[in-house]
Amino acid sequence: MLIRLLGTGNAAQIPVFGCSCRVCARARVDERYRRRPSSAEIVTSTGRYLLDAGRTDLAEWLDPSVLRGVILTHYHMDHVEGLFQLRWGPLPAIPVYGPPDENGADDLFTHPGCFDFSHQLLPYVPTTISEELTVIPLPLRHSRLCFGYVLRGRRESIAYLSDCDGVGPQSLEQLRREAPKAVIVDCTYPPDAGRNHFSLDRALAFAEHVGAPRVYLTHIGHQLEQYLLEAPLPLDGPVSVACDGMTLTVD
Ligand SMILES: [Zn+2]
Numbered sequence: 001m002l003i004r005l006l007g008t009g010n011a012a013q014i015p016v017f018g019c020s021c022r023v024c025a026r027a028r029v030d031e032r033y034r035r036r037p038s039s040a041e042i043v044t045s046t047g048r049y050l051l052d053a054g055r056t057d058l059a060e061w062l063d064p065s066v067l068r069g070v071i072l073t074h075y076h077m078d079h080v081e082g083l084f085q086l087r088w089g090p091l092p093a094i095p096v097y098g099p100p101d102e103n104g105a106d107d108l109f110t111h112p113g114c115f116d117f118s119h120q121l122l123p124y125v126p127t128t129i130s131e132e133l134t135v136i137p138l139p140l141r142h143s144r145l146c147f148g149y150v151l152r153g154r155r156e157s158i159a160y161l162s163d164c165d166g167v168g169p170q171s172l173e174q175l176r177r178e179a180p181k182a183v184i185v186d187c188t189y190p191p192d193a194g195r196n197h198f199s200l201d202r203a204l205a206f207a208e209h210v211g212a213p214r215v216y217l218t219h220i221g222h223q224l225e226q227y228l229l230e231a232p233l234p235l236d237g238p239v240s241v242a243c244d245g246m247t248l249t250v251d
């Protein structure tokens with residue numbers, strides 16, 4: 001199984017509309033520095049699953065014949081926007097797994113199109129999505145009901161924790177028990193800034209607390225990226241910044 005990050009930016013993405021800071025200017029001329037809204041795909045031998053769908057260009061390149069389902073962390077628009085176009089596809093029902101948030105986003109639940117939103121997940125309860133993939137929802141501290149996920153393969157697991165400004169004791173305990181080989185975690189802001197999402201100091205403290213061998217920061221805002229130009233993370237440390245297109249394997 002493979003996890004490919006398709007969007008590692010926050011809701012503003014990078015480049016930010018109308019911003020001419022160094023980070024946004026660089027991303028405008030060099031594709032490698034772009035950060036699109038939260039999206040990832042999980043590639044298994046029997047098909048693909050979207051893990052959040054914040055990108056609005058999915059309909060242009062996503063192969064519908066291999067799309068087996070969608071797993072949502074929460075219903076903030078920057079994580080579900082892509083579904084608004086995809087739903088009109090003339091396809092058999094595609095299951096959407098996510099937190100039991102009765103409001104959803106805008107009219108997604110009243111006009112679901114090809115998506116079946118009935119697959120609500122329960123906190124801490126492992127749910128087998130396919131032969132190769134079991135997910136364990138971990139409630140996160142965020143302004144809206146939001147699940148992080150342990151993505152468990154046959155022998156290994158990875159944790160995807162976006163969006164959050166903290167993890168409660170029960171989620172933390174389960175996370176430690178699962179001992180994922182890597183943790184991908186929200187880090188939107190530079191140190192001592194913002195709320196509702198981790199800032200760099202809080203994300204680094206969390207990473208140390210969890211003790212995962214590898215930690216990748218995602219949901220990156222342009223101010224954090226400006227800060228990292230001046231004060232990059234140590235190259236030999238366990239924490240690094242994710243980028244769009246990055247892949248991780250989970251056996
Ligand atoms: Zn900028």
Ligand SMILES: [Zn+2]
Nearest residue numbers: 074076142163
């Ligand atoms: Zn959010």
Ligand SMILES: [Zn+2]
Nearest residue numbers: 011076078163
């Ligand atoms: Zn977000």
